[in-house]
Amino acid sequence: MVIETAGAERKLQLQELENLRLEAYENSRIYKEKMKAVHDQNIKKREFQPRDFVLLYKSRLMLMPGKLRSKWEGPHRIEKAEPYGVYHLSHPSSSELIKVNGHRLKLYHGEKVQKSKELEIFRLEDPYIATD
Known part of the structure; x- marks a missing residue:
């Protein structure tokens, strides 16, 4: 019983880690888009x-x-x-x-x-x- 709860908890931790990783990718993409827009404004x-x-x-x-x-x-x-x-x-x-x-x-x-x-x-x- 303890092993089953530990296994379920581990699956939840892995899923949370995957969500954090995807959120980091999304934040990185948004940051790059903003920086590109700022850079492109300064190009003559x-x-x-x-x-x-x-x-x-x-x-x-x-x-x-x-x-x-x-x-x-x-x-x-x-x-x-x-x-x-x-x-x-x-x-x-x-x-x-x-x-x-x-x-x-x-x-x-x-x-x-x-x-x-x-x-x-x-x-x-x-x-x-x-x-x-």
């Missing part, structure tokens, strides 16, 4: 139009480390916009087009670059140290 939709000037993010920056090196290159001009965030860029000093993802771009707010204008490039080098 980037829409670029043809003839806009943009800067292109250098994803291979770690090959040449340096604090003062810029992570952005450009300005580039958008020649064509395709669906799903694909853009064709042209650099003012060259005629070839680059196909990039829109997540790697940001709007350029500087002066408009003319097609015939030459860009001056400054390279950062270590200073010369004279030895006596």
Whole structure:
């Protein structure tokens, strides 16, 4: 008789444990949905139009480390916009087009670059140290 009551009590405990586990899964799902909604509110939709000037993010920056090196290159001009965030860029000093993802771009707010204008490039080098 004691064994039967102990067995029934154990079944109730297991069922309660299963209910707690299912409730934890449900709470986790609700939490993830709320966090996704908060995250999605902060995402800015980037829409670029043809003839806009943009800067292109250098994803291979770690090959040449340096604090003062810029992570952005450009300005580039958008020649064509395709669906799903694909853009064709042209650099003012060259005629070839680059196909990039829109997540790697940001709007350029500087002066408009003319097609015939030459860009001056400054390279950062270590200073010369004279030895006596």
